[in-house]
Amino acid sequence: MSAPIEMPKWADTILVPAISVVAAFLIAGLVVLSIGENPLTATRYLLQGSLGTGEGLGFTLFYATDFIFVGLAVAVAYHAGLFNIGGEGQATLAGLGTALALNNLTFLPGFLLIPVGILAAAAFGAAWAAIPGYLQAKRGSHIVITTIMFNWLASVLIVYLLVNVLREPQSMNPETRAFPEAAQIPFMHDVFAWFGITIPSSQLNLTFVLALISSYLIWLLIYRSRLGYAIRVVGSNPTAAVYAGISPARIIIIAMVLSGALAGGLAVNELMGYQHRLLLEFTAGYGFVGIAVALMGRAHPVGIILASLLFGILYQGGAELAFEQPAITRDMVVVIGGIIILFAGALDGLFRRLVAHLLSRPKLAGA
Amino acid sequence: MSPAIELIAINKSFGAVHANKDVNLSVERGTIHGIVGENGAGKSTLMSILYGFYEADSGEVRVNEKPIRIRSSIDAICAGIGMVHQHFMLVEPLTVVENVMLGAEGGAMLRAGEAKVRKELARLASDYGLEIDVDATVGELSVGLQQRVEILKALYRGADILILDEPTAVLTPAEADALFELLRSLKAQGKTVILITHKLREIMAITDRVSVMRRGEMVATVETANTSPPELAELMVGRRVLLRVEKTEKVPGAPVLEVQNLSVVDARGVLRVANASLTVRAGEIVGIAGVAGNGQSELLEAIAGMRRPVLGSIRFQEQDVPADEHNPHHMRELGLLHVPEDRLRMGLVPAFPAFESAILGFSDEPQLGKGPILDHDRLVADLAKKMEQYDVRPPAPRLKTSNFSGGNQQKIVLAREIERNPKVLLVGQPTRGVDIGAIEFIHRRLIALRDAGVGILLVSVELDEIMHLSDRILTMCGGKITGERKASQTNEQELGLLMAGVTDEAA
Numbered sequence: 014m015s016a017p018i019e020m021p022k023w024a025d026t027i028l029v030p031a032i033s034v035v036a037a038f039l040i041a042g043l044v045v046l047s048i049g050e051n052p053l054t055a056t057r058y059l060l061q062g063s064l065g066t067g068e069g070l071g072f073t074l075f076y077a078t079d080f081i082f083v084g085l086a087v088a089v090a091y092h093a094g095l096f097n098i099g100g101e102g103q104a105t106l107a108g109l110g111t112a113l114a115l116n117n118l119t120f121l122p123g124f125l126l127i128p129v130g131i132l133a134a135a136a137f138g139a140a141w142a143a144i145p146g147y148l149q150a151k152r153g154s155h156i157v158i159t160t161i162m163f164n165w166l167a168s169v170l171i172v173y174l175l176v177n178v179l180r181e182p183q184s185m186n187p188e189t190r191a192f193p194e195a196a197q198i199p200f201m202h203d204v205f206a207w208f209g210i211t212i213p214s215s216q217l218n219l220t221f222v223l224a225l226i227s228s229y230l231i232w233l234l235i236y237r238s239r240l241g242y243a244i245r246v247v248g249s250n251p252t253a254a255v256y257a258g259i260s261p262a263r264i265i266i267i268a269m270v271l272s273g274a275l276a277g278g279l280a281v282n283e284l285m286g287y288q289h290r291l292l293l294e295f296t297a298g299y300g301f302v303g304i305a306v307a308l309m310g311r312a313h314p315v316g317i318i319l320a321s322l323l324f325g326i327l328y329q330g331g332a333e334l335a336f337e338q339p340a341i342t343r344d345m346v347v348v349i350g351g352i353i354i355l356f357a358g359a360l361d362g363l364f365r366r367l368v369a370h371l372l373s374r375p376k377l378a379g380a
Numbered sequence: 381m382s383p384a385i386e387l388i389a390i391n392k393s394f395g396a397v398h399a400n401k402d403v404n405l406s407v408e409r410g411t412i413h414g415i416v417g418e419n420g421a422g423k424s425t426l427m428s429i430l431y432g433f434y435e436a437d438s439g440e441v442r443v444n445e446k447p448i449r450i451r452s453s454i455d456a457i458c459a460g461i462g463m464v465h466q467h468f469m470l471v472e473p474l475t476v477v478e479n480v481m482l483g484a485e486g487g488a489m490l491r492a493g494e495a496k497v498r499k500e501l502a503r504l505a506s507d508y509g510l511e512i513d514v515d516a517t518v519g520e521l522s523v524g525l526q527q528r529v530e531i532l533k534a535l536y537r538g539a540d541i542l543i544l545d546e547p548t549a550v551l552t553p554a555e556a557d558a559l560f561e562l563l564r565s566l567k568a569q570g571k572t573v574i575l576i577t578h579k580l581r582e583i584m585a586i587t588d589r590v591s592v593m594r595r596g597e598m599v600a601t602v603e604t605a606n607t608s609p610p611e612l613a614e615l616m617v618g619r620r621v622l623l624r625v626e627k628t629e630k631v632p633g634a635p636v637l638e639v640q641n642l643s644v645v646d647a648r649g650v651l652r653v654a655n656a657s658l659t660v661r662a663g664e665i666v667g668i669a670g671v672a673g674n675g676q677s678e679l680l681e682a683i684a685g686m687r688r689p690v691l692g693s694i695r696f697q698e699q700d701v702p703a704d705e706h707n708p709h710h711m712r713e714l715g716l717l718h719v720p721e722d723r724l725r726m727g728l729v730p731a732f733p734a735f736e737s738a739i740l741g742f743s744d745e746p747q748l749g750k751g752p753i754l755d756h757d758r759l760v761a762d763l764a765k766k767m768e769q770y771d772v773r774p775p776a777p778r779l780k781t782s783n784f785s786g787g788n789q790q791k792i793v794l795a796r797e798i799e800r801n802p803k804v805l806l807v808g809q810p811t812r813g814v815d816i817g818a819i820e821f822i823h824r825r826l827i828a829l830r831d832a833g834v835g836i837l838l839v840s841v842e843l844d845e846i847m848h849l850s851d852r853i854l855t856m857c858g859g860k861i862t863g864e865r866k867a868s869q870t871n872e873q874e875l876g877l878l879m880a881g882v883t884d885e886a887a
Contacts (some may be wrong), residue, residue: 018694074794238754239744239752242739242754243743245729248728249730249731249732250729250730250731252725252726253728255708256684256686256708256718257741258685258709332585
């Protein structure tokens with residue numbers, strides 16, 4: 014690879030991602046045109062459905078909550094120089110932890126159930142990420158390979174457990190019984206109702222606030238704390254870490270534990286906040302979207318929140334679009350999402366190079 | 381005599397950086413012409429233009445008095461210009477013949493081309509004394525011989541004009557002498573040599589004329605016989621510089637660092653340091669002289685605790701350091717600080733703002749923040765103060781580390797380590813890639829530190845630097861310490877022999 018590309022911060026964090034999104038929408042527009050639909054109408058449905066109504070906005074933010082957690086998970090590992098592809102598996106295990114805790118610790122006082130459920134999600138997600146972390150740190154097994162393997166292990170494990178162990182005997186569905194009422198994170202429309210404000214009901218729940226708080230804490234951790242400093246040294250210059258007396262192995266494990274715990278937030282939002290039970294495939298591939306979110310957000314919490322909103326719009330608006338314009342099927346929406354991921358993630362360098370070329374003058378190299 | 385190369389009013393800009401400003405250069409045929417200048421003075425840019433890596437924004441290149449356009453290195457080779465890069469462009473697993481053939485194979489089948497190469501190499505060997513085993517694998521040759529292969533490659537391609545970029549950086553003094561011998565015989569045969577170096581001693585020893593560049597401009601071209609190192613240094617920097625910082629004799633104090641029978645094995649299982657023992661006393665600079673890659677780096681890293689030695693132990697201020705406490709963190713706490721030899725790979729984090737690089741190794745110090753959170757304002761203020769003391773330019777603590785020049789990066793590292801009052805300071809290559817002006821500053825600091833009673837262990841591949849700074853000199857070769865001399869009682873020739881592995885007993 015060539016030398017790192019220098020450009021002003023505003024261009025790096027705002028301009029390049031914005032260009033990527035615009036380019037993605039243009040290409041997606043061509044796709045829509047090619048199946049004989051009007052891209053402008055499609056865009057209107059997309060935005061109308063995701064932002065135009067209170068209910069739509071609620072769903073958008075609900076999805077964004079998922080994406081913030083998995084995006085932060087990928088970002089924390091990324092700062093330590095690790096590519097954690099295992100968000101799916103870690104979130105799956107987090108869901109298992111939540112369900113085990115909430116359906117077995119029913120003797121606890123009700124107000125403890127929500128924190129216990131969240132901690133269980135974080136702990137199980139962390140543990141599932143810690144194993145690949147340990148293998149990378151101590152054995153040199155590549156984290157990309159091991160986390161992908163652990164996704165499969167998690168998905169097979171959860172099927173086995175839900176079908177054979179955790180399923181309610183009289184139920185035909187591979188899912189647990191409902192969590193106790195006190196363990197259900199309140200919906201936002203209920204919270205607002207306590208204060209006498211009526212907002213349209215949606216799946217959006219208080220986990221969204223937890224996601225924002227987590228974003229702030231992760232910012233504080235990565236950019237301001239001693240531990241975050243060590244994480245970034247390891248990620249940016251492992252030899253310098255050894256020189257500085259920072260153990261890369263220790264930091265790799267810590268970063269993966271944090272990453273897995275954050276992926277657990279997906280389970281908190283989906284299960285404790287909405288489904289109120291553990292069921293199959295609740296992660297719905299969001300763990301992978303987290304990679305695109307983190308890349309697009311440049312691994313910075315603010316960027317991740319913005320990227321999560323974009324993907325939230327896409328998911329919610331896309332569902333509306335498929336409903337309103339039957340020619341644009343659910344699959345077509347996935348294609349459009351894929352194009353955005355392609356541009357924001359994989360082709361990010363394309364525009365970065367171009368923008369850098371236009372903006373900054375190449376520096377004299379070692380002459 | 382007629383000029384082999386003329387560069388007329390060459391201009392080259394990279395954005396706002398004017399790397400070459402109206403540069404004129406004329407190199408007479410059959411001479412050795414030196415080009416000196418600080419880092420960033422524009423030497424490499426100028427040579428890159430001549431060799432076709434860049435094209436000049438304006439100006440003219442004439443080879444043998446004919447204007448030509450050089451748009452790629454192929455054009456340069458056709459014009460009879462050959463270049464020997466500082467970092468060799470060789471394929472190590474291939475033999476000498478195969479390397480010379482590379483890019484000039486002469487058809488799909490190798491046999492005919494190979495016969496031609498062999499014949500030509502035999503001729504070059506007899507013409508210039510360029511003896512070499514043409515069937516040896518290049519990776520197994522010494523660095524000096526690898527460089528010879530590079531020169532053969534250029535000559536095989538018909539080079540009449542040879543550009544050498546810092547050719548002696550990786551050579552032992554004896555290998556450097558052999559190279560100069562070779563350059564003289566090339567000159568005798570009518571070849572033209574352009575030598576880029578920052579070692580004024582070499583300029584004086586071998587060149588006929590020397591051109592000095594400063595900030596993109598050609599400031600002077602003089603007959604070597606009519607100039608002197610101090611004059612050249614002044615031309616390079618634009619002010620008077622001391623090439624040698626004076627220091628007073630001093631009686632060293634108690635031992636502060638004792639290394640006993642240390643052996644280090646690298647990741648591939650190769651023995652890099654073999655049974656090395658040494659002592660550094662308070663108020664003393666001990667220099668380790670040696671050609672790069674003879675175990676000095678590994679020795680420093682092992683003492684600092686970055687590498688676990690397979691055998692041996694160290695004592696600090698006459699106390700044993702137990703093996704399980706021999707790590708960078710603990711050694712820092714004891715007061716053994718380390719200016720590592722590779723700033724960018726080890727001593728700094730290039731992607732971080734300077735104020736974050738300035739706490740590398742010390743991020744756990746309680747006073748740098750509150751609890752787990754670092755106080756950025758404080759870090760910035762701390763570094764701003766140090767930048768003033770050490771004359772770091774620009775004095776911008778929030779600027780990205782990689783945007784500082786080599787000398788300024790080195791000052792940031794030095795400030796970080798020196799201002800924490802070390803008892804022992806390990807220093808690796810303190811002035812590599814550092815401008816002459818900054819070298820003087822760094823040398824002063826190190827000597828002041830020694831005068832204040834700090835024990836300093838200095839590793840450098842610059843023999844001049846070792847001889848100027850050290851009180852005692854150890855030589856290393858092949859991982860072994862091959863000799864020890866008082867700096868005042870030795871000379872370059874003797875050290876050169878020791879560095880080449882001719883040990884005391886044999887010498």
